[in-house]
Amino acid sequence: xxxxxxxxxxxxxxxxxxxxxxxxxxxxxxxxxxxxxxxxxxxxxxxxxxxxxxxxxxxxxxxxxxxxxxxxxxxxxxxxxxxxxxxxxxxxxxxxxxxxxxxxxxxxxxxxxxxxxxxxxxxxxxxxxxxxxxxxxxxxxxxxxxxxxxxxxxxxxxxxxxxxxxxxxxxxxxxxxxxxxxxxxxxxxxxxxxxxxxxxxxxxxxxxxxxxxxx
Numbered sequence: 001x002x003x004x005x006x007x008x009x010x011x012x013x014x015x016x017x018x019x020x021x022x023x024x025x026x027x028x029x030x031x032x033x034x035x036x037x038x039x040x041x042x043x044x045x046x047x048x049x050x051x052x053x054x055x056x057x058x059x060x061x062x063x064x065x066x067x068x069x070x071x072x073x074x075x076x077x078x079x080x081x082x083x084x085x086x087x088x089x090x091x092x093x094x095x096x097x098x099x100x101x102x103x104x105x106x107x108x109x110x111x112x113x114x115x116x117x118x119x120x121x122x123x124x125x126x127x128x129x130x131x132x133x134x135x136x137x138x139x140x141x142x143x144x145x146x147x148x149x150x151x152x153x154x155x156x157x158x159x160x161x162x163x164x165x166x167x168x169x170x171x172x173x174x175x176x177x178x179x180x181x182x183x184x185x186x187x188x189x190x191x192x193x194x195x196x197x198x199x200x201x202x203x204x205x206x207x208x209x210x211x212x213x214x215x
Contacts, residue, residue: 002127004080006059008052015071018045025065027074033058033169056083056156058169085156096120098128102210105135108145109193110207125198129167134189134212142191146207147181151200158201163192181206 017025022044030037043049098119109130120126134140151157159177165188197204
């Protein structure tokens with residue numbers, strides 16, 4: 001769940017074909033949701049890996065085995081712990097439901113819609129999504145007209161993300177939380193814009209022009 005980290009504990013039942021730099025059979029663990037997220041470790045041999053802790057709400061784990069030597073493999077347990085960056089917030093209120101449907105050949109998506117349309121107050125933490133649907137056989141181009149994160153470079157506190165085709169993590173196209181945001185061209189006709197801001201980042205804002213186009 002949001003605002004939690006993951007602890008991964010390897011059980012005693014552990015044995016993977018040993019090799020130099022674990023080139024053959026191995027487990028790879030990364031800190032994030034992707035195969036290119038920062039690597040936390042690559043493990044093989046008879047020695048149990050240490051406890052692994054993520055910095056955020058995702059861990060990526062890959063097990064690779066070739067057709068040669070075999071061993072018993074591994075077994076691991078995971079549990080969730082509160083994200084230490086959020087420890088001062090006490091009991092978390094559920095976030096307000098905050099979604100918008102947009103469409104047509106072009107339009108403006110902007111953070112002021114959140115308060116203007118009564119989705120959340122100016123002091124509540126928000127996790128808002130705008131679903132933009134282009135006309136049939138069209139794709140979407142997104143251009144930032146205004147963008148500022150109140151806590152720049154603090155992605156756990158505020159960000160604007162762009163998804164291409166759905167709002168699931170594998171369709172994440174770009175995520176902005178620093179001082180600049182660049183234009184994004186989508187390969188599908190469904191764009192999802194997501195804005196996350198905690199209680200102390202509600203001055204974060206953005207305004208974006210979407211245009212549909214046909215190749």
